[in-house]
Amino acid sequence: MDATTNKEFNLTKYRVINQIIFYSIIFIAFLITLIYYVLPNISEISSQKDKLNENINYFNKISKSWISFSDFKETQNNVSINDSYTKNLVNTMDSDFFVNNFTNNTWENYLSFLDNLKLQTVKEYTSQEFITKKNELDTLLPVYSDSSSVFMENLMDDSTFVNNIENLLDKFNLVSSDAINLWNMILVDSDEWNTKKINKDLTESEIYYFDIPLNVTWTKKDVINFIHYLENVGSININWENIIPYKDNFISPNFSYDWQIAEIEKIDMANYIDSDNSTRINSQDSINFIKNTQWQEKFDVSLTVRFFVKWLAWYKVQEFVKNTYSEYNNLSKNVNKLLKTTDQKDPNLLQIFSKLNQVKRFIETIKNDVDDLMKKANKKEDLWNTYNKMYKLSLNIKNAEQIYLQQEESLKTLKSNQK
Secondary structure, X not given: OOHHHHHHHHHXXXXXXXXXXXXXXXXXXXXXXXXXXXXXXXXXXXXXXXXXXXXXXXXXXXXXXXXXHHHHHHHHHHOOOOOHHHHHHHHHOXXXXXXXXXXXXXXXXXXHHHHHHHHHHHHHHOOHHHHHHHHHHHHHOOEEXXXXXOOOOOOEOHXXXXXXXXXXXXXXXXXXXXXOOOOOOEEOOHHHHOOOOOOHHHOOOOEXXXXXXXXXXEEHHHHHHHHHHHHHOOOEEEEOOEEEEXXXXXXXXXXXXXXXXXXXXXXXXXXXXXXXXXXXXXXXOHHHHHHHHOOOOEEEEEEEEEEEEEOOXXXXXXXXXXXXXHHHHHXXXXXXXXXXXOOOOOHHHHHHHHHXXXXXXXXXXXXXXXXXXXXXXXXXXXXHHHHHHXXXXXXXXXXXXXXXXXXXXXXXXXXXXXX
């Protein structure tokens, strides 16, 4: 090999070596990039892809059937609900109720399912069948409120209830020597009736009872019929979804027992009701014997009749007490703030300052009562008295607020005239 050829060979060898080194560097750089940047990103991309697929599947699921009950419980605290009934329903529903009412098992998407469910619910709620059943139940267990419960509608108040009892006595020709008054309402305990405990949070309202003493006088027939009526009034059978009222011919053919649920809690008779049992043979029914042979004889009997009514649900009481408590605190802050800006040494503001001070003293006077009632409402303690006491205070708070607003307006007018 001559010198020229050898030189060319060396140059070619040098270029090949340089190319190998260059491509080796590129390969190493590529390998480093692949190891430290590309591969981790591929893993991240794969992970993101999996998450995306999960989200898509989850979205498709809730678009079709809705979220699970566990997901619902986790997210419910993030949703603000103002309506007390809806809020109570959401907070107290169990898994079965949620699945049976809010899970879509149809072929429709969930929004269509909700729209159809709403239409179906409204249709059933406004149907004649539903209205009839509701009226039947309202007759059996009326919603009671004393005259102070102004924020409820379609209620039976004291005067309506007393009038109903008086009409009932007239129906049986009975005369009572007692004044009919409602007092001491007591919450029904399911244990007293040996019934299975239910979740009262889901019920529309609590059930209370009160006892009415009646000393009645009239013929034996009317007294017996009245007692029989009280033993059976409001009795029903449930056949599937149908309400079947109690019926018999004891009083008269097709006599109606559709009235408020009541029962005889106590009964006293000064004398034995059968005054002539010597002529009755053993096979004769004693009640029918008395009605047929002694029906016109006068008879006295003392009864304690227990009547049952629906009242406010506990969360309604809590809502009312909470709102009143908030009104009280707002009034207290506003009065103290306005007093600080009112110069009591100014003769023109002396009357305004005096009336604001009166409101302040009233606020301070009822503070302990308001705080105590708020605590009782939170604990669901003595709700009947808690509500009634807070209602009376709410009227006074509203009156005090009107005085405050009048003084605030007067103060604005004076300041405006001084400019």
